[in-house]
Amino acid sequence: MLTGQTSWMANPSDIDRTTGVIELAHCTVPLSMVDGYRLETHFESNLGVGIVGDLPPGPVTVLRLGGDELEHLWCENSEALPTTTREGRCRTQLDVRVDPQAVSAVLDHPLGNHLVVLYGHHAEELRAWWLEYIV
DSSP states (O other): OOSSOOEEEEEEEEEOTTTOEEEEEESOOOGGGOSOEEEEOOTTTSOSOEEEEOOOOEEEEEEEEESTTSOEEEEEEEEEEOOOOOTTSOSEEEEEEOOHHHHHHHHHSOOOSOEEEEESOOHHHHHHHHHHHTO
């Protein structure tokens, strides 16, 4: 692994341009990333099992790849915030605070839907790797 960190893929549920807060949610999460978890039904279908994972606050990197050949990268060092579970969303949820200008780039030039989160600040390292091996 490039960073040695496990990552979590999630959907943005809400994005605030002013504060830079992105609310993320997905019905699955690597158990190695959470402080605890419980099982509920899958959100959209209300069938099967979805994981409600407790992701801790702290420094994170948020990224998104896109384009036909994955030639576009959005990658930002961010901060995972203490998050209260909201109804009407996928089960595992995490709010991250990103630079508001970077949030505007996600909204104005979307590369897809999913975002990837990994703990620690790795944006510089990931951008350098991407420029060397992908672009």
